[in-house]
Amino acid sequence: MAETTVAELLAELVALEDPKARKVNERHGDDHGVNLGKLRALAKRLKTQHDLARQLWDTDDTAARLLAILVSRPKAFERDELDVMVRESRAPKVHDWLVNYVVKKNPHAEELRLAWSADPDPVVASAGWALTTECVAKRPERLDLAGLLDVIEAEMKAAPDRLQWAMNHCLAQIGIEHAEHRARAIDIGERLKVLEDYPTPPNCTSPFAPIWITEMVRRRQEM
Incomplete structure (x- = not known):
């Protein structure tokens, strides 16, 4: 899985799109339709890949950013990097996961x-x-x-x-x-x-x- 590209993962996330999940997510302000259980399963398959996480984050796609958080190495982010990321996190779930799964484990918390x-x-x-x-x-x-x-x-x-x-x-x-x-x-x-x-x-x-x-x-x- 180390050779998986961002483009391939974005295509996989599109394939996981579920209209019912999108409807539920949008009620909470999140603009994606990927079931979070399936997203976690994808992250488990990928394991930790911090460089890939940065690339996924840079896509500005909500589902891709959630995946980025799950495959990142929380302690590897720099302080200013996290500051930029939290300011970019307008989707509630991305904001919540970034704070709870990454920032709380980071030495700059x-x-x-x-x-x-x-x-x-x-x-x-x-x-x-x-x-x-x-x-x-x-x-x-x-x-x-x-x-x-x-x-x-x-x-x-x-x-x-x-x-x-x-x-x-x-x-x-x-x-x-x-x-x-x-x-x-x-x-x-x-x-x-x-x-x-x-x-x-x-x-x-x-x-x-x-x-x-x-x-x-x-x-x-x-x-």
């Missing part, structure tokens, strides 16, 4: 977290908040949790959708992980009412922070 969190582009800022949410759970000593709650309280209500979602996740994570901040996190959620009416399927936890926090804490206490 903390530097990028600090830079992106204050970025005027709300999509870039949402990447910074996603990295901060990771720190809330795994490296809280890096953070001023009370200060984060101050920012969330002041800015989340009016934030654009993707940034608002990331800030809300951070709010919930603080409430779940840190008992000393839990009451305030729940109070902020109750007052701002962000995602209070979000349609939640049966057997799924609502993203409304007070419900999310309470449910996750309950589950942990029952373990």
